[in-house]
Structure formats: C-alpha cells, structure tokens
Amino acid sequence: MIKRTIKNEIIDHLSKKEITIIIGARQVGKTTLMQEILDGLQAKNEKVLALNLDIDSHAIYFVSQDTLLKKIELEVGDSGYVFIDEIQRIENAGLFLKGLYDRNLSYKYIISGSGSLELKEKIKESLAGRKRLFEMEPVTFTEFVNYKTNYKYDKRLSLFFELESNQTQEYLLEYLNFGGYPRIVSESTISEKTKLMNEIFNSYVEKDLVYLLKIERPDVFHLLIRILATQTGNIVNYSELAKHSGLAVPTLKRYLWYAEKTFCINYVSPYFTNALKEITKSPTYYFVDLGLRNFALGQMGNLSLPNQLGFVFQNYVFNLLKSKLLVSNATLHFWRTTDKAEVDFVVNKASGILPIEVKYGEISKPTISRSFRSFVDKYSPKEAWIINRNFESEIMINETKIRFLVYYALPQI
Numbered sequence: 001m002i003k004r005t006i007k008n009e010i011i012d013h014l015s016k017k018e019i020t021i022i023i024g025a026r027q028v029g030k031t032t033l034m035q036e037i038l039d040g041l042q043a044k045n046e047k048v049l050a051l052n053l054d055i056d057s058h059a060i061y062f063v064s065q066d067t068l069l070k071k072i073e074l075e076v077g078d079s080g081y082v083f084i085d086e087i088q089r090i091e092n093a094g095l096f097l098k099g100l101y102d103r104n105l106s107y108k109y110i111i112s113g114s115g116s117l118e119l120k121e122k123i124k125e126s127l128a129g130r131k132r133l134f135e136m137e138p139v140t141f142t143e144f145v146n147y148k149t150n151y152k153y154d155k156r157l158s159l160f161f162e163l164e165s166n167q168t169q170e171y172l173l174e175y176l177n178f179g180g181y182p183r184i185v186s187e188s189t190i191s192e193k194t195k196l197m198n199e200i201f202n203s204y205v206e207k208d209l210v211y212l213l214k215i216e217r218p219d220v221f222h223l224l225i226r227i228l229a230t231q232t233g234n235i236v237n238y239s240e241l242a243k244h245s246g247l248a249v250p251t252l253k254r255y256l257w258y259a260e261k262t263f264c265i266n267y268v269s270p271y272f273t274n275a276l277k278e279i280t281k282s283p284t285y286y287f288v289d290l291g292l293r294n295f296a297l298g299q300m301g302n303l304s305l306p307n308q309l310g311f312v313f314q315n316y317v318f319n320l321l322k323s324k325l326l327v328s329n330a331t332l333h334f335w336r337t338t339d340k341a342e343v344d345f346v347v348n349k350a351s352g353i354l355p356i357e358v359k360y361g362e363i364s365k366p367t368i369s370r371s372f373r374s375f376v377d378k379y380s381p382k383e384a385w386i387i388n389r390n391f392e393s394e395i396m397i398n399e400t401k402i403r404f405l406v407y408y409a410l411p412q413i
Contacts, residue, residue, distance in 0.1 A: 002139055002147045004033055006396075010134055011037060014108060014138035015080070019127065021087075021197060022112040024136035025288055026208060027200045027405055029182045030112040033136065034083050037110065047080030053089040062090055065099045065238045067230045072107060079106035088113040088212060094126030097218035111275055112207055114262065138180030138289045141316070141408070145171050147185065161408045168408070169389065170388055177303050179291025192299040197295040208262045214287045219253055220245055228265060228285050229296040233318075233344070235282045235336060256285075263288050265269050266322065271346040271353070286318045310360040314344060317358045317387050317407060321345060324413050341371040354413065355384045362390035376400050402408055 010033070013020050014293055021382065022030050034050075041048050049072055051058045061071040087093050093113070139147070145161075146154055148171060161168045172189045178184050178193055181200060187193045205222070209215045224245045227234075259265045268284045281336040287293035290312055294300040303309055321332055332350035336342045357372050368376075368386065376384055376397050383401045393404040402410040405411075 001036075002143060002185060003141070003151065004028070004029060004136070006134060006136055006141060007033055007036065010110075010311070011040070013132060013134075014110070016042075016132070017108070018108045019101055019111060019131040020134065021131050022134045022136055022254075023263075024114070025138070025180055026114040026204045027183065027310060028136050028138055030136050030265070034085060034110060034112055035042045038081070038083055041081055047076035048083065049075040049080060050083040050085070053358070057199045061360040062096075065096065065103075068100070069103070069105070076107075081108045081110060083110045085112050086114065087111045089404055091125075098126045098130060099128070135326060135375070137245070137319070139182055139185050140180065140323070141175050141320075142174070144175050144185060152386070158409065161406075165390070167270075168284065172389070172407075173304075173309075176290055176309055176316060177294060177301050178288040179294070181289055181291060186289055194295070194300055197291055197300060201292060201295065202408065204262070209258060213258055215258065216256065217247070220247055221259075222256055223380060224252070225259070225264070226277070229287070229293045231284075232286060233284055233334075236283055237282060240343065243251075264292070266318070268318070268332060268334055271348060272276045273337045287316045289321070290315055290319075308359055313360040313389075313407075314358045317356075318345065320407070320413070321347070321356070324410070328413070335375060337374075341374045341376045343372060346375075353379060353381050354383060354385065355379070355381055356387060359386060359388040363388050363404065366391075366393045366395045366402070368397075370401060376402070 010020060010022065014037075020032065020116065024030055029380070031052075037344065038048050038050055040404040042291070045206065047278075051064065051071075053059050062067050074351050076082070087097070090096050097109070097111065100107075108275070130348050142157060145157060145168070149160070181197070183200070184193050187196055209221060212219050215221060224247070227241060227244055238249050238252060240357065242249045245252060247255065255266070257264070259268050265285045265287055267320065270282070291300055293315065294303060297346050298310070303312060317403050318332075325332060332346050333342060333346045334342070334346060335355070343355045344358045355372065355375050357369065363386075372384070372386070380398065381400055385401060386402065386404045387407055387410065388404060389407060392406055395402045
C-alpha cells in the first residue's frame with residue numbers, strides 16, 4: 001500500500017459538516033484512499049455507506065435526492081458517513097449535492113470525482129460555503145521514495161537524501177521515467193508498466209472524454225497529447241498546433257481545456273509587465289503525470305540522456321511548485337521576451353515575485369544564465385532560485401539573493 005500524505009488532511013476534515021470532495025485524475029488513487037478511510041471508520045464501529053456511480057446497481061439510487069436519502073436512512077439510520085465515488089456521472093452534480101446538504105441532516109458526505117468540469121467550475125457557485133475541495137495528485141517523489149524504501153526512513157527522508165545521494169538519483173531517474181500513477185509505481189516490470197499506462201490512458205479518453213464530454217475525435221485527441229508531449233515547457237502556437245493535429249483552432253482550444261479540466265495537463269500563462277516587449281498570449285503546458293507524458297512519446301522507461309531528462313525534470317519541478325502553491329493566492333507563470341530571454345517559472349505573490357530557473361545538469365559553481373540575469377536586473381526581486389539536482393549555495397546580485405537549491409529540499413514559497 002502506498003501511503004498518501006493527503007489522507008490525514010481528509011481524515012481531519014471528517015469532523016466538519018462541510019462536504020469533503022476529493023478530485024483528481026482517473027486512476028490517481030481516489031477510490032483506494034476513500035476505501036482506506038471507510039475501513040478506518042468501520043474499525044471504530046462507525047456507520048458508513050459506500051456508493052459508486054460507475055456501478056449500475058448503485059446508480060439507480062441517484063434518480064432523485066429523496067431516493068438517495070431513503071437508501072442512506074435504510075443503511076445507516078439517521079446519522080453516519082456516506083461515501084460517493086465518481087460523482088461526475090450525475091448531471092448538475094453541484095446542485096444535487098447542495099440539495100442533500102441543505103436538508104441539514106446528520107450525514108457526513110465524502111465525495112470523489114475524476115473530472116473537474118462540474119466539480120471545479122459550477123460547483124463553486126452551487127456549493128459555496130458547503131464544501132472543501134481536496135485535489136489528489138499522482139504519487140509524489142517523497143511518497144514514491146518512502147514506498148520504495150518500505151517506509152524505513154519515513155520521518156528521516158531529508159537525511160536519507162543527503163547521505164544516499166546515488167540511491168536518491170536512481171530513484172529520481174525511475175520517477176522521471178514512470179511518473180506517479182499508483183498502479184504504475186507498484187508494478188515491477190517495464191512491459192507491465194507500459195501496458196497499464198496504455199489501459200489508464202484509454203480509460204481516461206473513453207470514460208472522461210468520449211462518454212462524459214462527447215468529444216468527436218478521440219483519435220485526434222491522442223495525437224494532440226503526443227504533440228504536446230514533444231513541446232513540454234515550450235511556448236505553444238495554437239495555429240501551428242491546429243495545423244499539425246488537423247483541428248480547427250476553436251476545437252483545439254476546447255480539447256485543450258478539456259484535457260486541463262480532467263487533470264491531464266496544466267496551462268501556464270506568461271508573466272509580463274511590458275506588452276510590447278514581452279510575449280503576452282501564448283501559453284506553455286505541463287503534464288500532471290510524467291509517465292503519461294513519456295508514454296505519449298513512446299519513451300516511458302527509456303529516458304536516460306540529459307537532453308531527454310531535462311524537459312521531464314522541468315515538468316517535475318513545475319508539479320512540485322504547483323503543489324506548494326495549492327493553498328496560497330500566488331500564481332505560477334513563465335517569462336519570455338521577444339528577443340528570446342527566458343525564465344522557466346515566475347511565482348507572483350503578494351509579497352513580490354520569485355523567478356525560478358531549473359537545471360538538470362550537474363552544477364559545480366554558482367553561475368547563472370544571461371536570461372536569468374536579465375530578469376533579475378529588470379525586476380530586482382528580493383530572491384531568486386535555481387533548482388537543480390546536486391548544488392546548494394547563495395550569491396548576491398545587487399539586492400537580489402540568488403539561491404541554488406536541491407529539488408528535494410525546497411523551502412516554503
């Protein structure tokens with residue numbers, strides 16, 4: 001069993017009346033996590049009911065709120081915990097849940113959903129003040145290493161990383177190749193990992209995109225994901241992408257939006273203050289799971305060269321930064337200028353901006369690129385980071401502290 005950090009956060013929320021909603025990509029481990037929490041409640045002799053809308057015999061109870069409440073009362077009486085999986089299969093899920101919540105009955109609802117279209121867009125309006133969203137990500141690198149080391153160093157991972165640098169780099173290489181889907185992590189052979197990823201991706205396309213969202217061209221969606229995988233972290237030109245995928249630009253943008261809202265990719269907008277000199281429209285995209293990105297290219301398990309791994313490591317750092325910013329009001333961007341100067345990431349927060357450059361190659365001395373220096377000179381941030389695999393140091397450039405940080409030991413942002 002892979003222990004997930006988010007589990008304790010969700011358990012702590014069980015005492016709150018608000019609806020607990022777990023969202024995330026298909027196959028990321030939501031159902032397993034809900035079952036673990038349910039088992040823990042049953043061990044304490046709590047009354048629980050578990051329903052899954054992927055199961056036809058369960059779906060019949062969702063024809064109306066009254067029908068569902070009768071089923072709940074039959075199973076747990078007048079109070080208890082109600083687990084509902086795959087809530088996105090209900091039309092207007094937010095309004096349906098609002099109706100249950102507003103009855104003010106003594107039931108605690110724990111909900112999960114794979115797609116965020118209903119849960120993250122319309123649900124904000126219909127469940128304002130009535131819910132808390134928990135976004136479940138693929139297995140993180142920390143969770144991955146804990147699992148691989150049988151939790152021997154659970155509370156001492158930072159020391160393990162420091163002392164066992166060669167082993168840590170081997171784990172990083174494996175993680176960059178295969179990503180964090182739980183079933184992929186726990187499988188031992190490359191061939192089985194590849195078969196499982198094929199199954200996961202096809203299930204995602206068929207169940208989330210074709211069945212729920214009614215996309216007309218699943219074959220083109222496959223092609224679109226492959227093209228995006230080749231452009232990880234690079235600026236996307238919609239016209240060029242439409243040309244290569246055979247989609248009209250409006251359809252292309254709709255497909256990309258679907259991919260983002262179903263936790264396949266993340267959209268990153270540019271940071272700019274001067275619209276004439278800095279690129280203001282074209283975004284970049286990163287993959288939620290590294291293994292899926294590599295699978296789309298036919299390279300899962302075969303990445304070993306620095307020029308291959310550099311883009312994946314940058315994607316990994318993006319995911320790490322995004323996770324750190326989940327509970328903050330800060331936003332994450334990139335910076336490019338018309339004369340090709342660039343910075344991988346710019347965190348924009350109330351206290352100021354934080355530019356971040358990512359370096360996969362070995363670093364032996366504190367040097368910075370011309371582009372990074374250009375940004376520092378232009379904006380004079382209080383601090384700037386260079387995230388890498390092996391080197392820690394600090395230097396000053398004018399009033400800016402440049403910090404060289406190892407990826408597994410990042411401070412709070």
